Amino acid sequence: MVLEATMICIDNSEWMRNGDYSPSRFQAQADAVNLICGAKTQSNPENTVGVLIMAGKGVRVLVTPTSDLGKILACMHGLEVGGEMNLAAGIQVAQLALKHRQNKKQQQRIIVFAGSPVKHEKKMLEMIGRKLKKNSVALDIVNFGEDDEEKTEKLESLLAAVNNNDTSHIVHVPAGPNALSDVLISTPIFTGDGEGGSGFAAAAAAAAAGGVSGYDFGVDPNLDPELALALRVSMEEERARQEAAAKKAAEDTSKQGGEQQAGSQEASSQDATMTERASASTSEAENKTTDLMDDENALLQQALAMSMDEPAVGHDVKDTDMSEASVDDPELALALQLSVADSTKDQASQSEVLADQSAVSDILASLPGVDLNDPSIKDLLASMQNKSEPQKKNDDKSSNEEKK
C-alpha cells in the first residue's frame, strides 16, 4: 500500500516488431503495461501512473501521472512501432515528469521496458543511476527482447547504481511460451517491496499459476466464495464419513485388543482424508476417538439408519443432511445404494452390511486415498468377516442405547 507515482517507459522501437514473444514483442509489452497500471492503482487508490515512449520520433510523454486507468489504456491504443530507443533520455524525462507530480508525498518510481539493444555507455548509465538514487527515485528494469551480454551487463550496473535498500529491481524475461505479463506477475515489480503485494497481484498470480496458490482447494475465496464454500462443505462431509467408518472399524477391532489396528485404522483414515491433519499424531486421533465416541456413534448410527431406510429405528435422522450429502457426493450415494440393496431385512442385518465384504470393498475402493492392497485395510476386512454376529449385535445395541 505504498503511495507511489510511477512512470512507465515503453520501448516502441523497430526491434519490437519481432514475434518471439506472442503475439509480438510490442503487444506483450502493452499487456504487461496494462497489468502494471491496474495493479498499481488497485494497491492504493491514490497511486498515479504515467506512460512515455522512448523511441518513435523521440522521447514523448503520453500520459502524465494520473490515477485514471481509462486514460492510460486509451493512450496505449494506436501506438506505432519504429525508430530507436533512447534509454538515457527516456529515464531523464521520466524523472522530470515525476518531479512535477501533483502529490509530493508520493514515492517516485520508474519502470523501464528495455527491449532493444542499449547504445549508451556504461558510465553514463551509472551516472544516471546515481542521480536517481540521490533524488530517491526507484527504478524497475524489465529486460526482454534482444539478448546480448553487453546489454545485460549495462542494465545490471544501472540497477546497482540506483538501488537503495532493495527498492529497485531488474527482471530478465527470455522469449518463450509464457507471456511477458505472466512472468512479471510473480516478480517484485508487481508484488511491491516485500509487503506481500496487493490483492490484485495475488489473485492474478493465483489465476495464472493455475491453482497453485496458498488457498485451500486452489480456489480463491475472494474470487468465488460459493465454490470455495461448496468445496469446503463437501470436504467436511467426506471427512466425517471417513472418520465414522474408521471409528466404527476401530470400535469393532478394539474389542479384540487391536489397539494397534485401531491406530493403523486412524492412520489410514487420516491419510485418506486429504486435510492438513495428516501430520497429526495417531495418539491424538485416538484421544479424540474416545472423547468424541458418543458424537461419532451418533453420526454413525444416523448413517447406518439412513442406509437401512428403517423408520422404526426411531433415531432423529437428519434427512436434509444426508440428502445433501448424497446429492453432493455421488460416491456416498453409490455406497448408500449398495447398502440398501444388500440388506432389505431387519435391523440386525446392519452387521451383514459390514460383513458383506464385496460391498465394503466397493465402498472402500471408492474412497479416495484408500488402497485396497494396504495391509491394514486387508486386516480390517478380514476381521470384519471373522467377527461373530452376536458380538456385533451387542455392540450395535449398546451404542443404540447410548444414543437414546
Add this chain to the structure above:
Amino acid sequence: MACLHDHSCEDHDCSSDWSLYKHIDLDKVSALNEATTGTVKSVFKAWEHRLNTSGEHLESNEGDPELLVFIPFTSDVKIKSISIVGGADGTSPSKMRAFINRDGIDFSDAQSMQAIQEWDLAENMQGVLEYQTRYSKFQSVGNITLHFPDNFGGDTTKIHYIGLKGEATQLKRDVVATIVYELMPNPSDHKTRAETGGGFSHVE
C-alpha cells in the same frame, strides 16, 4: 555569521533554549542523498547529546557530499539560530542554505532556487557554534529545508546533530485542503434550512 557561545553552560540551562527539536514532526522528516534511509531522524536530539557520536548519524552517499534535509514542524515556530555538529576529517558540511515553507524540494530545485539565507559553516566539533538567522524572515516557519552543498574535503558528509533555537507558537500553518470553486452560484446547492422545511432554529 557565527557567534561564539561565550559563557559556560553551568550558569543557565542551555538545553531549554535548544528545545525546538520537540516541535519537529519526526515522522515526516526526510533527507535526500542519505546513505541509509531513516538515519536523518537521529540528528534531532537534546542539547546534552549533541556531541554523542556513538549512535546513528546522518551520512551522505559515497563520493557525494550533498545533503538535503526536510524538517516539518508540528506547529509554526520562530527560529533564532541553528547549530550543526558535523563529522571529523573533513566530513563536516561547509555551507548551509535554508528554504522555508517549501514542500518537495529536490537537489535541482535547491541548486537553482534562491535560498532565504546562506551560511558558511566552520568545523564545529565542540558544538559551541551557532549560526543566527535573520529573525524577521523566520517568523512563522511551518517547515524548513536545509541544503548542505559541500563539505571540507571528505568523501562523505556526516552530521551528528542539528539544533534549532527559537520559540514555538501554537499556531498551525494549514493549507486549505478542500475548496470547491464555483464559477456561477447555483441556488439549489445552497439550500437554507427554512427551504428544506427545517427544524428548530438554535443558537450555537
